[in-house]
Amino acid sequence: MPAAITLFFQAMFARSYARVIWMFRNRTWILQETLLPMLSVAAFAYAYRAMNAPDRFVGYVVLGAAMTAFWFNVLWSMGAHLYWERDSGNLELYIMSPAPMMAILAGMAIGGMATTCTRAVAILVTGILIFDAPITFEHGWLALAIFLLTLVALYGLGMMFASLFLLWGREAWHIVNLLQEPVFLMTGMNFPVKIFLNLPLVIVGGALFIPLTAGMDALRQLLFTGTADRLMAIEYEIAILAGLGVFFLVAARWFLKVLERKAKIEGKLGLRWQ
Amino acid sequence: MTSHLRTLKWSTWLGWQVESNWANPWLFILYLVVKPVTGSLMLVCMFIAADMAADAAFGRGVPPEFLPYVYVSNACYALVGAVMFGMSSVVIADRESYRMLKYIFISPAEFQTYFLGRGFAKAMEGIGGAIITLLAGLALPGIRNSLNFGNMDVGWLVAYLLVGFVMLWAAGMVLASAMLNMSRSSMFLSEGIAGVIYFLSGVVFPLAILPSWLKPVSVCLPTTYWLEGMRRAILGPPPSGSPLGQSPIAGWSNFELLLAMVVSTLVLVTAAQFFYRWSVGKAWRNGKIEETSGM
Numbered sequence: 205m206p207a208a209i210t211l212f213f214q215a216m217f218a219r220s221y222a223r224v225i226w227m228f229r230n231r232t233w234i235l236q237e238t239l240l241p242m243l244s245v246a247a248f249a250y251a252y253r254a255m256n257a258p259d260r261f262v263g264y265v266v267l268g269a270a271m272t273a274f275w276f277n278v279l280w281s282m283g284a285h286l287y288w289e290r291d292s293g294n295l296e297l298y299i300m301s302p303a304p305m306m307a308i309l310a311g312m313a314i315g316g317m318a319t320t321c322t323r324a325v326a327i328l329v330t331g332i333l334i335f336d337a338p339i340t341f342e343h344g345w346l347a348l349a350i351f352l353l354t355l356v357a358l359y360g361l362g363m364m365f366a367s368l369f370l371l372w373g374r375e376a377w378h379i380v381n382l383l384q385e386p387v388f389l390m391t392g393m394n395f396p397v398k399i400f401l402n403l404p405l406v407i408v409g410g411a412l413f414i415p416l417t418a419g420m421d422a423l424r425q426l427l428f429t430g431t432a433d434r435l436m437a438i439e440y441e442i443a444i445l446a447g448l449g450v451f452f453l454v455a456a457r458w459f460l461k462v463l464e465r466k467a468k469i470e471g472k473l474g475l476r477w478q
Numbered sequence: 479m480t481s482h483l484r485t486l487k488w489s490t491w492l493g494w495q496v497e498s499n500w501a502n503p504w505l506f507i508l509y510l511v512v513k514p515v516t517g518s519l520m521l522v523c524m525f526i527a528a529d530m531a532a533d534a535a536f537g538r539g540v541p542p543e544f545l546p547y548v549y550v551s552n553a554c555y556a557l558v559g560a561v562m563f564g565m566s567s568v569v570i571a572d573r574e575s576y577r578m579l580k581y582i583f584i585s586p587a588e589f590q591t592y593f594l595g596r597g598f599a600k601a602m603e604g605i606g607g608a609i610i611t612l613l614a615g616l617a618l619p620g621i622r623n624s625l626n627f628g629n630m631d632v633g634w635l636v637a638y639l640l641v642g643f644v645m646l647w648a649a650g651m652v653l654a655s656a657m658l659n660m661s662r663s664s665m666f667l668s669e670g671i672a673g674v675i676y677f678l679s680g681v682v683f684p685l686a687i688l689p690s691w692l693k694p695v696s697v698c699l700p701t702t703y704w705l706e707g708m709r710r711a712i713l714g715p716p717p718s719g720s721p722l723g724q725s726p727i728a729g730w731s732n733f734e735l736l737l738a739m740v741v742s743t744l745v746l747v748t749a750a751q752f753f754y755r756w757s758v759g760k761a762w763r764n765g766k767i768e769e770t771s772g773m
Binding site: 239248261 | 513516526536548575666683684687
């Protein structure tokens, strides 16, 4: 195997190792990452019950909470991470080392996916057991495939964010904050996005540009309701997710090159608090 | 007193700069608007989706008074988040990110007043966000019909806001004090408390629907009284026969509600002061005020 490929995989596994091993060294995550999302699940589940909504809506909230874990991971542990690495002094080491930055980002993504999958499963199981959400695994394998496709697109977006947030500097913190509620709204984190069909097409198109929208709509169809609350057929959503995955990965690579070029020209990549 | 006022003035100024000068004013205003409004619009979408589905499944939609209830509640809760969690995040940001907490601690500035000032800056942001959210709600017919400013009880609104701010400051001090002796992972504590308050204070659902063993816990929280009071002052009481009127504190008068809030706030302020003094002493002895965890 060529040395460059070996180095890529070594760097990728080394970076993901740090993320995965954290789960075993700091067990407080079980409380933090399972109990805390359950509180918002409980609030929204009771809200739907108070509104006399059908039981499947509680399932949507549980699924939304599980997928929220991935979105937070993409924002904080992918997007904002290079910015934090700069603040802690590691970014210069990454840049100086022979390991490609794309491998570092891929390692962050794989490690993040692995740890967040554990949390998401814990949230899903706890939520379904506590709130008795009517879930079905009749199309479990297809649901798993769509879930993985969603993750590829989502973490591709996270890899792109990592370079962008570093370029945006101190605004990154606020941008990460800003990308929470608006994204929860646009992706229909706690409700079926079918209600957007009455809105202008550009809004639906904007929502579909975030992989969570198509991914969750497809998963809701497969795990909870069939087609009752769907935005579009699953086949289209698979195509959208595949397209987004390719697009975001290519864009991540391109932005990384922009970042490296800018760093060389301006020489201030390592400057903190800017 | 002069020293406290000076610290308050400059920490509020500093807090406002930290919050706002990362972007040009227009982008910052957009940030102020987008976050709270979209958070509330998500609840509106939940209401619309539930209404459509309930109508299709059971032939009757969601009672219309639910929409203003959740919308106004959520707008007011933004203030809880801004003040309480803003004050506690100051400890982490100043200690871990800016590495300034130790200098502030040894400076002549009053340490507790410093947190209050930073909380004020967050409160301005929170109040701005809440007002903008309520005004944005006027664009939605379901909310516009209920948000009749002529029926708004300004006197009670001011009373609830004043006592509420003291309550939020005290709760924020408890959190900030706890943070002094914890590492940066303590942000999870803030999120946990936020989740508990959001759930148990009945921000997005009437307390009547909670399991009976949780209702007493809910009624012990000052935020429950505050949110009930704010809703009443802004929207008036729920229509008779509405499920929203079955909350355990729905039958209380405004005076009883304010009294409960004042008493629970006094308890909280006393506890916060004791806890703050104990926490600062412990953090100082253990070197926690300058300890960073590699953020």
